[in-house]
Amino acid sequence: xxxxxLVQTAQALVAAKKGILAADESSGTIKRRFDSINVExxxxxxxxxxxxxxxxxxxxxxxxxxILFDETIRQNGADGTPLxxxxxxxxxxxxxxxxxxxxxxxxxxDELVTEGLDGLRDRLAEYEQLGAGFTKWRAVISIGKHxxxxxxxxxxAHALARFAAMSQEAGLVPIVEPEVLRDGGHSIEQCFEVxxxxxxxxxDQLAQQKVFLEGMLLKPSMxxxxxxxxxxADPDEVAERTxxxxxxxxxxxxxxxxxxxxxxxxxxxxxxxxxxxxRAPKADAPWELSFSFGRSLQGAPLAAWAGKVENxxxxxxxxxxxxxxxxxxxxxxxxxxxxx
Numbered sequence: 001x002x003x004x005x006l007v008q009t010a011q012a013l014v015a016a017k018k019g020i021l022a023a024d025e026s027s028g029t030i031k032r033r034f035d036s037i038n039v040e041x042x043x044x045x046x047x048x049x050x051x052x053x054x055x056x057x058x059x060x061x062x063x064x065x066x067i068l069f070d071e072t073i074r075q076n077g078a079d080g081t082p083l084x085x086x087x088x089x090x091x092x093x094x095x096x097x098x099x100x101x102x103x104x105x106x107x108x109x110d111e112l113v114t115e116g117l118d119g120l121r122d123r124l125a126e127y128e129q130l131g132a133g134f135t136k137w138r139a140v141i142s143i144g145k146h147x148x149x150x151x152x153x154x155x156x157a158h159a160l161a162r163f164a165a166m167s168q169e170a171g172l173v174p175i176v177e178p179e180v181l182r183d184g185g186h187s188i189e190q191c192f193e194v195x196x197x198x199x200x201x202x203x204d205q206l207a208q209q210k211v212f213l214e215g216m217l218l219k220p221s222m223x224x225x226x227x228x229x230x231x232x233a234d235p236d237e238v239a240e241r242t243x244x245x246x247x248x249x250x251x252x253x254x255x256x257x258x259x260x261x262x263x264x265x266x267x268x269x270x271x272x273x274x275x276x277x278x279r280a281p282k283a284d285a286p287w288e289l290s291f292s293f294g295r296s297l298q299g300a301p302l303a304a305w306a307g308k309v310e311n312x313x314x315x316x317x318x319x320x321x322x323x324x325x326x327x328x329x330x331x332x333x334x335x336x337x338x339x340x
Contacts, residue, residue, distance in 0.1 A: 001168050006215025007255070009133050009173045013093060013217060014256030014288035017327050018064035020175075022260075022294035023050055024097035024136065025069060033298075039307030043071070049305060051077045051086070053298070056316040060090040062327035067095045067136050067175075067292065073127065084131040095134040095175070096127045098163065102140050111152040112140050114159055124170035134173040136219065136292075137163040141178060143186045143194050143226065153201045161205035168212055175258065175292065177219035178202050182262050186226040188233040192241050195223050199249040213253040219292050221262050222272050235268075235275035242276055243283045256288035261296035266322070267336065269296050270329045277332035290330050297322045 013020060025033065031041040039045060050072055053059075066087055073096055075083050084094045100116035114137065124135065139156035141148050160176050167174035178198050180191060199220065206213070223241040225232040233241070246257070259276075261269045276289050300322050305315035328334040 001212065002171055003212055003215060005171060006168060006173055006212060009093065010215050010217055010255045013064045013134060014290045015064050017331060018062060019291035019326060019330055020065040020067060020258050021063050021297055022067045022292050023053060024067040026101060033302060037302060037306050045307060047075050051083060052305060052312050052315055053301065053319055054083060054086050056319050059320055059323050060092050062323040063092050065093040065095050065134060067097055069097060073130050073132065088131065093133040094131055095136060096132045098123060098135045099137040105152055105155060108149060108152055110144060110147055111142065111149060113155045114139050117159060117162055120166055124166055124172060128170050128172055132172060134175060135167045136175040136177060138177040138179055141180045141198050143180065143184055143190055148194060153198055157201040157205040160202055161209040161211060164206060164211045164216055165209040168215055173215055173217065175217045175219045176202065177260065179260055179262060180221040182224060182227045184226040185228040187229055188223060188225045188237065188241055192223050192245050196245050196249055203249060203251065213251055214255060216254065217256050217258055218254055219258050219260055222259055235271040238272045239275035239279040243279055243285050252286040254287060256290055258290045258292035261293040263295065266296050266299060270325055270334055271336060274329035274332055274334035277330060291326055293326060297326060
């Protein structure tokens with residue numbers, strides 16, 4: 001394990017002002033996104049859309065990295081340039097999603113576990129050769145009347161830790177993503193409890209697998225009310241609860257947190273990120289608090305693009321503006337009025 005290389009990459013991914021674009025949608029997910037704009041999900045269309053995002057002029061001011069899907073890390077742009085090179089030429093680090101998605105957890109029908117450990121070592125070696133600098137693995141934790149169970153937390157945390165250890169062995173920074181879903185009518189207090197329990201189990205397993213904390217990043221949910229909760233917490237409370245929760249369980253040696261957007265509306269997730277970064281210095285938070293957003297960065301450009309070449313410039317502008325606003329929130333200087 002090249003610890004110095006891992007530290008340098010991890011710190012570069014959470015550099016000041018910058019965050020990560022999650023463009024690692026599976027084939028099924030990108031098809032649903034394209035269906036929403038009435039565009040057929042062909043390999044060429046997927047390439048054109050993602051290339052438009054990657055070539056957006058000036059976006060490297062706000063992006064440190066991009067998480068890719070297996071298809072994308074192997075693709076060339078319309079002019080024959082590998083998409084990985086399109087990113088690295090701008091100083092943006094390519095990353096790769098390496099999990100194989102979720103399946104029902106045996107004997108726990110309401111809970112899921114993530115697959116993909118089989119053959120992972122070989123895949124990681126190949127991705128490193130293809131130019132990846134980091135990896136990502138997502139686990140899904142739901143809040144319900146009887147969930148999460150300790151069984152589900154243990155199974156998912158173990159897989160996250162195995163993934164992280166193998167990634168570091170391959171010289172790649174692991175982004176560990178235990179997503180506590182926003183779905184449901186739970187309170188922010190319930191989310192706090194589940195997030196704390198989840199992260200405690202994750203870091204116990206990371207320690208058992210000898211994961212080098214200085215060479216990894218955490219991609220968690222914010223501590224928020226459930227999407228169906230009648231009186232959802234405002235950004236100031238989200239910031240307070242999120243940082244308080246992290247200070248209980250997140251080691252200071254982890255260089256940074258790259259929050260997921262988790263399906264929150266663009267304005268809401270950006271305001272929450274902004275409040276977290278405004279609160280962080282007062283709370284002596286030791287980590288960089290950044291972003292790894294998918295839908296929140298892509299919704300506006302996807303709608304503007306609509307699958308048409310003539311819309312490329314307008315779509316790129318929409319993407320640039322979303323990245324700029326998210327970067328402002330990452331610095332605690334976001335002004336909601338500028339969202340429009």
